[in-house]
Amino acid sequence: MLIHPWDSVVEAESLAFVRDNQFGHLIAAGRGRDVPVVVPTQFALAGDRTVLLHLARPNPVWAAIxxxxxxxxxxxxxxxxxxxxxxxxxxxxxxLGVPTTYYSSVQLTCHAEIVTDDDGKLEILRHQLADLEPDAGDPAEMPRLLSGIRGLRLAVEEVRGKFKYDGHRDAAFRGRVAEGLARRGGPGDEAALRHLA
Structure with a gap:
């Protein structure tokens, strides 16, 4: 992704964004494929350097990984x-004004470790549930769940963040855009207003 200096985000801010938005697209290139495998997935950020998630056993991403x-x-x-x-x-x-799109995006380049043992899968599930649904039951009591999934432990090697909100423009310019966002009140406008502020 192209990141201009004014769109660049420090690693700590990028990781905070990932922690607040724990749903993304896992992309595995594999070897010799025409296109990579792309899987939309929920995940959990464990610390700053580990991502935990699980997917169904028949998922095509396993072969690519x-x-x-x-x-x-x-x-x-x-x-x-x-x-x-x-x-x-x-x-x-x-x-004559040039339109654009405001957005936030973080890309984590990772080394993937496939987790197949029950203890490892339970560790991943417990971490995800503790974060997303603290009152959920113990996944160890759901044996069919364990047999139907594989886990992934992603070691984060690189963090690249981009927050595109006209950061190189002056306050008056950004104020005019903010007025338009406030008037329109559409999907994504509130998040864009927070970034402009």
Whole structure:
């Protein structure tokens, strides 16, 4: 992903974003494939350098990971389309403004370890449930669940974050866009307003 200096995010802020948005796309390139395998998935960030998740045994991603354990986990948040008129400079034709899209995106490059033993899968499930559903029952009491899944432990090797919100523009410009977002109130607009503030 292209990251301009004004869109770049420090690692700590990127990881905080991932912790707050624990759903993404796991991408496994495998070897000699025409396209990578892409799997939308819930996950849990354990510390700053480990991602834990589980997937169904028949998932096609397992073969790709066995071919090549280097994977990418892409996490994105709500996006907001910004019409060109909102970005036009005062006194110019609004039709000449350049539209864009505001969004946050973090990509974690990882080394994947497939977890097949019951104790390892239970560790992953317990960690995910403690984070997402603390009052859930013990997954050890669901034996069919364990036999139907495999776990993944991802060791994070690189963190790349991009928060695209016109960070290189002045406060007046960003204020005009914020006014448009506040008036429109569409999906993703509230998140974009928080970033502009």
């Amino acid at each position: 066995e071919e090549n354990p280097k994977v990418l986990l892409a996490v994105g948040a709500p996006w907001a389309y910004i019409p060109g008129a909102w970005r036009a400079e005062p006194g110019t034709d609004p039709r």
